[in-house]
Amino acid sequence: MDARSEMLDLIRTRKYGYSLPQPFYTDPDFFKIDMELVWYREWLFVGHNCEIPRPGNYFTVQIGAYPVVIVRDRSGEIRAFHNSCRHRGSRVCTQAKGTSAKLVCPYHQWTYDLDGKLVFARQMADDFDPAAHSLKPVACENVAGYIFICLSNEPADFQAFRDLMEPYFAPHNLSDAKVAHEATIIEQGNWKLVWENNRECYHCAANHPELCKTYPEAPNVTGVSGGADDPEMTAHWEKCEAAGLPARFHMHESGQFRAIRAPLLHNAVSYTMNGQPAVRRNLTDIDTDRIGALMLFNYPSTWNHVLKDHAVTFRVTPISATETAVTTKWLVHKNAVEGVDYDVENLTHVWNHTNDQDRQIVEENARGILSPAYEPGPYSEVHEGGVMQFVEWYAAFMEPRLSGKSSSVHLKEIA
Incomplete structure (x- = not known):
């Protein structure tokens, strides 16, 4: 049985409410299928438009086999290209970020304008056509300060995500922010283990003393129950909405974003040790105090916490079947001054500790799953509804793609 057939069979025969069989977390062939059917087809969060505020600003990312460069062109439009020279394939932009009037391949100096057009190729044949050798574009969308790309030649619809996300995030003015700090950690575990850990706070009390000073462990916050039956939650929504901040739980019917x-x-x-603001200058001009945290996830690449004074954004990038990079960025108002309006250690303390704790959790989880004695175990319906939802999304998402049927996703009802 080949890997695709095995994966399809395991999805169809798995036990609902239980973790996935071992190969989903460990097998290199299963990982390759994940990359092909998920990461190379879906919209992926890569960064923020405030990171490239001026024409010529760029940053690069690596998604599996694909190096990509994201650049702001001369008209101010944000574009993405395959970071592979049309001459002999060398990476054109070799740095993580930078500024350049044109994109110049370091190998033979083929030169591309910021819109991807080839403008210089030395001593080529008389019939050489520069117009046929532009950088290959990557689908790119910019919404409420976030940049997403899709590597597929036929990108999935983005509008549904834009319609859900934009009203929640627009009041926070993240296009007028700046990255105050950035950190990437490599977790020795499969990307699905990273997500499963993120989608519950069942583990928080025993593992996250810093985060638990401010972040509620309640399942209706991390999970998918919604919280409409919680008077404190509904009162908070009403207060925020009266101030013009969309607040109520909203999950897309596919289960992919919320x-x-x-x-x-x-x-x-x-998110500070004393609960007080980490930044004196707020992101938003909304006058209402204690607006809490705006939380968003979009499988497979990002989860987010946006507060009144700053935002913390997370990008998940798979490296191998047992390695995942998690990049965290702390955003503050673009005019906030380090050492005056904020202290980096105070700003980042809670999530730096939480990220390292989560890394250890994921790695111990991954080590245990490698055991020949491992078998899928039951989730807590009280505390791990979010994990169940993620696993159901993944299974419902993969099954039709593996079987060659329609890619529409239908999730089981999760209490």
Whole structure:
């Protein structure tokens, strides 16, 4: 049985409410299928438009086998290209980020304008056509300060995500922010283990003392129950909405993305050890205090926490069947001054510790799953509804793609 057939069979015969069989977390062939059917087809968060505020600003990312460069062109439009020279394939932009009037391949100096057009190729044949050798474009969308790309030649619809996300995020003015700090950690575990850990707070009390000073462990915050039956949650939504901030739990019918605004604990306003603001200058001009955290996930590449004074964004990037990069960025108002309006250590303390704790959790999870004695175990319906939802999304998403049927996703009802 080949890997595709095995994966399809395991998806169809798996036990609902249980973790996935071992190969989904360990097998290199299963990982290649994940890359082909998920990561090379779906919209992926790659960064923020405030990171490339001026023409010629660019940054690069690596998604599996694909190097990509994201650049702001002369008209101000954000574009993405395959970072592979049309001459002999060398990477054109070799740095993580930079600024350049044109994109020049370091190998033979083939030169591309910021719109990807080839403008210089030295000593080529008389019949050489520069117009046929532009950089290959990658689908790119820019919404509420976030940049997403899709590597597929036939990108999935983006409008549904834009329609859900934009009203929640627009009031936070993230296009007028700046990245105050950035950190990437490599977790020795499959990307699905990273997500499963993220989608529950069942583990928080025992593992995240810093985060638990402000972040509620309630399943209706991390999970998918919605919180409409929680008076504190609905009161918070009403308060935020009266101030013009969309707040209610909203998940797309596919289960792929969700937004919710939830209160923090003990009247905290920010993710700091004392709950006080980490930044003196707020991202948003909304006057209402204690607006809590706006949380969004979009499988497979990002989860986010946006507060009044700053935002914390996360990007998930698979490296191998047992390695995943998690990049965290802390965004503050573009005019906030380090050392005056914020202290980087105070700003990043909670999530730096939380990220390292999560890394250890994922790695121990991954080590245990490697055991020949491992078998899928049951999720807690009370605390791990979010994990169940993620696994159901993944299974419902993969099954039709593996079988060659329609790619529409239908999720089981999760209490």
